[in-house]
Amino acid sequence: MTDEAYGALRASAALWAGTSVLITNEQGMVLVQKVGYRPFRLLPGGAVDKGETAAQAASRELQEELGATATIRRGLAVDWVSAAAVQAPEEMRFPGEILHVFDGGVWKKEQIAAIQLAPHEIQAVEFAEPADLPALMSPSDARRALSALRARIDGAGVVLLEDGVPLTPSVLDQVGVLRTARACHHLPFHPRPVPDDLTVRQSWGWAFAPDGRVLVLLEPDTGAACLPGGTPEPEDNGNPEATLAREAREEAAAELTGAMYLGYLSDPGKPCARVRYAAALTSLGPATADPATDRTYVRVLATPEQAVELFDWGPPAAEQLEAVHQARGLLGIPRAGRQPVTELSSPTAW
Incomplete structure (x- = not known):
């Protein structure tokens, strides 16, 4: 040619x-x-x-x-x-x-x-x-x-x-993350105990794997992300830490240890608090449907910073992240560098 x-x-x-x-x-x-x-x-x-x-x-x-x-x-x-x-x-x-x-x-x-x-x-x-x-x-x-x-x-x-x-x-593409609107929760974060006049309505946790990443749950039908946790039930006896442990087990077959209280989110105009914890992951069992929603969540590990990008928490997210990393250090867990989000599809123990 x-x-x-x-x-x-x-x-x-x-x-x-x-x-x-x-x-x-x-x-x-x-x-x-x-x-x-x-x-x-x-x-x-x-x-x-x-x-x-x-x-x-x-x-x-x-x-x-x-x-x-x-x-x-x-x-x-x-x-x-x-x-x-x-x-x-x-x-x-x-x-x-x-x-x-x-x-x-x-x-x-x-x-x-x-x-x-x-x-x-x-x-x-x-x-x-x-x-x-x-x-x-x-x-x-x-x-x-x-x-x-x-x-x-x-x-x-x-x-x-x-x-x-x-x-x-990627797993984010497969689940269709961000294809549905993120819930807007620009709620103030308070790194102190819940006041007596507020009722705890939610207990969520930052569950750390040994490499410094946290467990995030993705809804298979909407792509929405959430942290392990949920609302208190009578069997929790008013203990938010027990709520977190139970919900993590029901939603993600996750076992936690060393839970550390971080603070709470206040909801203007509502006499309630949403508490936040950090804890270490010890194991994940086979994925099963959450009895409260009948969804089997897709379980992934992401850095705390990647997790925040999946939510719309506004400026208060920075204060919560600071508390998360302080607790991570106290748990003796290293800070994770940015890396691809990883699906946890099989039982795992650490």
């Missing part, structure tokens, strides 16, 4: 190259843009220009669209986008696209307030709950954004997608 014929063959199979940036606020909501030329919301981004790398294009697009200066260093996903997935008009002759998704990080209020929208292109920006993305974005864009967000939480590195679907789904 001549160089000319080889070049013609390559050109006939060429794809477009695009880039986008996933940005969240401190509540885990995703930044999306409203544009005048599309009926759907978009992540910041656009085409990779001639002579640019995908990361350089991402930085340029952030500057042009949001007036933000940022150096993009971390990729989240690379998506092979087929012409069928885009459903572009015939006259566009869309050949397909390789689209890179980069991590724009967590933006604080000051960064959000400094946004300067590109005139005549970006009409508005908003932060959307992850579960709302399918209603706001095109189907392929929503799949890609959620896959990239799960990859960021999972911390396994860049994931390869085809039309927004991971080639190798």
Whole structure:
């Protein structure tokens, strides 16, 4: 094959190259843009220009669209986008696209307030709950954004997608984490005993494995996450620690030891408290259905920081995390580095 014929063959199979940036606020909501030329919301981004790398294009697009200066260093996903997935008009002759998704990080209020929208292109920006993305974005864009967000939480590195679907789904993808709205519980955390005038309505625990990760339960039908624990029953005799031990056994077949009280959450306008503990995991039995919900939870290990990203706890989450790590140190358990979320499908003992 001549160089000319080889070049013609390559050109006939060429794809477009695009880039986008996933940005969240401190509540885990995703930044999306409203544009005048599309009926759907978009992540910041656009085409990779001639002579640019995908990361350089991402930085340029952030500057042009949001007036933000940022150096993009971390990729989240690379998506092979087929012409069928885009459903572009015939006259566009869309050949397909390789689209890179980069991590724009967590933006604080000051960064959000400094946004300067590109005139005549970006009409508005908003932060959307992850579960709302399918209603706001095109189907392929929503799949890609959620896959990239799960990859960021999972911390396994860049994931390869085809039309927004991971080639190798993580447990977060398999369960569909973040496909339903997270319950908004921005409740103050108090690292002290429960006052006498408050009734304990909930007892949850941060159950540590020896590697510093904690047990998180994922609902198989909704993808919602929770920590082990639940509501007091008469057999607990008013002891929240007994509630935690019983609920962990019923929900996750988990046995705990060394429970340490962390504090409680107050619910404004309600005379009740939601207490929090830290404890060490000693064993997990075979997964069984929770008698209270008839669900068999998917049991995973995640770092405490990854666990918080699955909830919408607002600013008080930072205070609770501080108390969690203090207790972890007292339990003699090391701090876990970020690593992929791991499913615990078989009985385990530590």
